[in-house]
Amino acid sequence: MKITIAIDGPAASGKSTTAAQVARALGYSHLNSGLLYRAITWAAVERDWPLDEEGFDRRLGNLDLSLEPAGFGFRVLVDGTDPGVSLVSPATSAMVSEISARPAVRERVLHLLEREGGRGGVVCDGRDIGTVVFPTAELKVFLVASPEERARRRLLEQGIDPTTEAVREEAARLSARDTFDSGRAVAPLRRAADAIELDTTEMGASEVVQRIVSLALARESRVS
Ligand code: CDP
Numbered sequence: 575m576k577i578t579i580a581i582d583g584p585a586a587s588g589k590s591t592t593a594a595q596v597a598r599a600l601g602y603s604h605l606n607s608g609l610l611y612r613a614i615t616w617a618a619v620e621r622d623w624p625l626d627e628e629g630f631d632r633r634l635g636n637l638d639l640s641l642e643p644a645g646f647g648f649r650v651l652v653d654g655t656d657p658g659v660s661l662v663s664p665a666t667s668a669m670v671s672e673i674s675a676r677p678a679v680r681e682r683v684l685h686l687l688e689r690e691g692g693r694g695g696v697v698c699d700g701r702d703i704g705t706v707v708f709p710t711a712e713l714k715v716f717l718v719a720s721p722e723e724r725a726r727r728r729l730l731e732q733g734i735d736p737t738t739e740a741v742r743e744e745a746a747r748l749s750a751r752d753t754f755d756s757g758r759a760v761a762p763l764r765r766a767a768d769a770i771e772l773d774t775t776e777m778g779a780s781e782v783v784q785r786i787v788s789l790a791l792a793r794e795s796r797v798s
Contacts, residue, residue, distance in 0.1 A: 576694045577694055577711070577713060577793050577794055577797060578695075578698070578712060579696070579697040579711060579712070579714075579715070579786070579790055580703035580711040580766070580769070581593045581697060581698070581703065582715075582717070582764075583701075583716055583718055584718065584748070584763060585724065585728075585752055585755075586724040586725070586728040586748055587724055588774055590606050590608065590699055592717065592783055592786065593698070594646065594697075595783045596697050598646045599783065600790055601695075603643070604696070604697050604698075604699075605641075605647070605691050605698040606647065606698075606700075607683060607687055607699065607703060607707065608670075608699070609661060610650055610683045610686060610687070611674040612661040612662065612666050612667075613661060614634065614637065614682070615670045616661055616666050617639075617652050618630070618633070618669070619666065619669055627676075630676065631678045634678055634679065634682060637652065638651075638653045638654065640686075641690055667747075667751075671754040671755055671758075672754070674755070677760050680761055684706070687703075688707070698711075701762075701763040702762070702764070704716070704765075704768075705766045709766070712793045712796075713786075713789055713790055713793050714770065715771075715772060715786055716770070716771045717772055717774055717782070718772070719773065719774045719775045721745040722741055723775045724745070725740075725741045725748055726741050728748065772786075
């Protein structure tokens with residue numbers, strides 16, 4: 575039987591890449607919750623939404639945000655269009671933690687994730703998946719890696735030379751986001767008590783994927 579897999583962890587810990595490959599290996603769908611927070615943030619920045627609660631929430635209520643199946647995952651559409659690489663631009667990344675801390679934003683994303691992932695057969699990655707979104711997921715994984723290694727991976731992903739200085743700056747940006755995400759009142763970044771923690775600092779991507787796939791296959795046979 576197909577199960578629900580929750581993968582959480584701090585910024586650039588490899589959640590999305592890992593979740594996508596695990597989904598492909600198991601024939602599941604990958605739900606990237608960060609992309610939904612990024613889509614709302616992109617719209618708010620691009621359209622210059624007011625930041626007061628009433629004004630912001632009204633604009634959010636009118637936003638057409640949807641998920642469209644694509645391959646083993648989903649594309650996020652804003653007013654029917656995929657914002658593409660703007661979702662991961664430095665401007666969006668700089669604002670995403672602040673926007674994600676708003677209760678109305680969390681409620682909107684939670685609703686979409688529950689609707690798409692509620693029947694199982696999904697690998698969902700984020701910060702609060704094992705704690706808030708799918709607290710009864712059969713498999714929960716919490717991915718961690720040193721800030722420097724996460725910074726190095728993020729720079730390489732963006733085609734930037736990971737010099738000592740660049741790594742130091744990026745690690746500081748990631749750590750600031752982690753501190754904010756862990757300290758917020760609603761759905762903070764936290765390892766669920768029943769999550770398996772994997773430190774990937776010294777692990778290759780395929781090794782991480784294999785570990786999670788074997789854990790998933792063991793749980794699948796247990797629930798069938
Ligand atoms: O890829 P990266 O780890 O940098 O970030 P992401 O997964 O795309 O998430 C971007 C931001 O969205 C995070 O820093 C959080 O502020 C927020 N987020 C969240 O609050 N809850 C989630 N389940 C997923 C993301």
